[in-house]
Amino acid sequence: MSIAAVSTIHKPRTEVIEALRVTLNSALRGKPEVVEQVLVCLLARGHLLIEDVPGLGKTTLAKALAQAIGGRFNRVQCTPDLLPGDITGFSVFNQKTREFEFMPGPVFADVLLIDEINRATPRTQSALLEAMAEHQVTVDNTRHRLSDTFFVIATQNPTEQHGTYPLPEAQLDRFAMKLRIGYPAKEHEAAMLASAVGHCCDDRNETEPILATGELHPLQERVAATTVHPAVQDYLINLAHATRNHPRVTLGLSPRGLLTWQRAAQATAYLDGRDYVTPDDVQDIALPLLAVRLGIDGGTIGEVVDGILSSVPLPTVK
């Protein structure tokens, strides 16, 4: 029995997930691990913060994702003069009906790309809080439900500091992960160049969506049902405590962050075709998950996370 055959026996990976993977990987070449974490975010119902220089394919990725999950894609380019209403929508007076009518803003989408989120004013940033946390917006005392699969991909540029408003911790905690895409490898850039020859514009918008509308939500529910052994939960709690007691961490993991971590670990397990979470899953997503929500005093987040992971013993099961 070949080992390769052996390893796939207990992985009932759905074709849908595999198709999503393929689509996203073709949109963002050479970054399978980023794609995997984007999928984790999507299935864990978390929002994604991508911190990188322009031109690395953030928008491409977001658009491809929106395309693939068959939802509406909106994009907001943040500037200091962007107002909350520009995102949430506003009421206008309809002369015919003599009533105020709500004009939904870009937030009413399945995938929302917020470009350069740190250029928006704190007021505008906070307008996103409710939308991201509770999947609803309140305009003129009226609540409006957002899509069930509402998914925010925000980007920020780490190099430019002039005229930016750093995201407050409260907002950061609402993101599930912070990713860096990084430059592609040489061979992937070569392939990209080769594929660009002969096309006047990169037009992928015509591809069929992989998920029908409303198909993502059951997937997310299934992820939420993935088994987490009490020992693994103990392990998560120990890790959370370790972040709070670490000498170089100024802001430890919040209980909400802990919940997010468990959900993300469930998503990782699901993506790996398992119905139970292992410490591997917990460790695999630790870095992007903690990067967005730990306050660090000196050193890099990578070192701190490595230190925490290597100081907490693995769960023992009898």
Add this chain to the structure above:
Amino acid sequence: MTHPTARASLPVHMKSAALNGAMILMAVLSVGLATADLKRHGAWPWIESLSLFVVAVSFKRWLCSKARPSSASPPFRFVIGAALVTALPFILALVGPRFGYQEQPLELILLSACRNLSLALLALSGWEAYGRLGGILSLFLVLFSTTLAESKWALVIIVVYAALGCLWLMRLHWHSDNQSRSPARFPLVPAMMVLVVVAIAIAAAASGTDRIASALHGYVPSSGGTNHGSDFARGGIGDGPDEIANGKDPKTIGYDQSDIFVNSDKSSLYDSFAETYGEPVKTDEFKKMIFLHRKDIQPSDKTAVADFRAGRSFSVVRQPPKALSVQQERAAGALFYVKGETPLHLPLKAYDHFDGVNWIESKSGQLGRTITKDAASTWMSVNWQSVSDAFAGEQEHQIRIGTLDSDVLPLPSHLTRFRMGRVDKPDFFIWEAAGILKLAKRTAPSGTVIATVCRTADPSLLRHCRFDPPSKSASLFVEPVTFDTRVAALAREWVGAVPHGWKQVESVTEHLRSQAILDRNSGSMPTEDSPIAHFLFSTRRGPDYLFASSAVAMLRSLGYPTRLVSGYYADPGRYDPASEQTPITSLDAHFWAEVRLSDGCWIAIEPTPGYRIAEPHLSWWKRAATSTAEWIRRRVVELVLIFMVVCSLVYFRLRVADLVITAAWYLGMLRKNNARLAISTLRLIDRRFRLAGRPRPLGRTPRHWFTSADAAVPRAYTQPLSELASLANHAFYSSADGRRTPVHAQVVCRRLGLELTAARLKASPRYAAQGGMH
């Protein structure tokens, strides 16, 4: 007992556990009591029992804190451990005596085994059934060991144990009967009544008749050990060595110190001689006259007359001793007792002149040593004018006079200090002969204790000592013993080319020891030859005085000043461990020889086989070195074997350790399902990584570790290992109903367990820094 709710049942469980523990403690104490009684010495049985108990209790606490027993039975390894602990006394009894461990009688071995088992059960009493079993076993232990024990404390233990046992049984019964009821309703009143009954029992036992209190003591006699000569061989009442201790018991048939049947209440040295060596043969006066030395028949010499008075000479021509009756053999009271190191020669008489048949006692010889009293104490010091460099360190002894009736004190040679109660005037002591001390004008009363400090001669130093040609003062000690020239010739032959000095003395002694046979029961009847020549050239067999006389004769023929000495020999074989003394009886009368150094010191030599000169008293580290060397010499084959085994174990430690853990894993594999198999295989691989010096770091998951550069897994095994990691993950973390591990787990686990050895892991080179697999 089940646990309906943890909060309610925990105190109950703890209380009966405490009772259980107290019962086992009582059992352990009773075993300690029985052992101490049987072995008759020391607190060691108590220390052993109590420390084992403490170990068991702490082990139990540790076990409870580590894993609150959730399974029905304790882990297999603990059960095996309990069995091993139980078997330990038997193993010790088999193997121990070879390594100096004291031999035990069978009932003590059984008791120790049962005690160990009950302690093991106590340690495992977190599991209810084991605790109960321990309680039942403690009953057997208490009953058995209190019937063995003689101490009155056995009664106390029984009573306390009975009280504890009643309470324990009541609790058990109550809580197994009333699971549904509240545990708070435990009937306190009957429990208190039990305690009152127990208190009455204690009072009755303490104040009641002697019969109640002593009914059980020593009820079961000891087996007396598995060996004839066991130290703790114990007779019944009025039998065996106990007969003297039981002297006041009307049932005793033994004889004790106040025995009225013994005709002579005190025995002198010559009585001992007659008893031990037989009566001298009466020779006719004429024959005796021939052998008399010219010097001794001068009528004007008053001291010479005194020397010939009855009982002051020793004839070497004697009848064989009568066969000793049992009564005599078991001397009821010893002449005196020696406390301290043995063997020890205690000279009483010295003889320098031999008339052909009789040895004549020395005239009072002066060694030139005076006795002074220490200023601050009652110790008396013997002043040595010059100290030969032939002596090692000093030795202390205590001599308690028993039935010996002698003015000469049985003290070791080369005295430096001594103390005899409050007899602290130097005038009380005079020299009987050179180096032999006696009391002036009276005998030492029975019960006198003399503490002595004496120097010990060191043969290795004696080899460098000079034996000057006899001076005028020593000329008496080189006069020939016999005129038979063959004796001198034989002496020269034995000495051969050995240079003049101690080595010649040793050579003569060794030849005598090795070439003649000691036979105390053969006399030496008058013959044509001199008795010494007859012994040396005809029989080569005889009692010790012939050995000693021959040694004197030969050494004198070689020019060494030598004398014959009689006295008592403290035989290490007669050491009595119970009283920690060596009793000296008339059977210990002995003859040996002494050689004179140029400064006048008399050094004992022992020509009789079976007797030994006291070892030189060395400093403790020298002694330790000598005894270690001796120990090693005696066990050289075993030690070499052990050394080789240890060396090969150390050299192959990796393989051996791997073999052990693999064997354990393999055994476990037989009864494990696939999920447990994956987990145990993962543990096996983890241990092998540890053995290979690359332990999996804390917090590193197996999957991450197996693919990391630090682990440096041989490439052929990377895939099976990550397969194993996911199998183990599945076994660990998957939901309970999904615990069906695929069948191929067997293939993967077996391959890894049998092929990926620690040695192979260690041999596999680390990847280059960037060579990690992803």
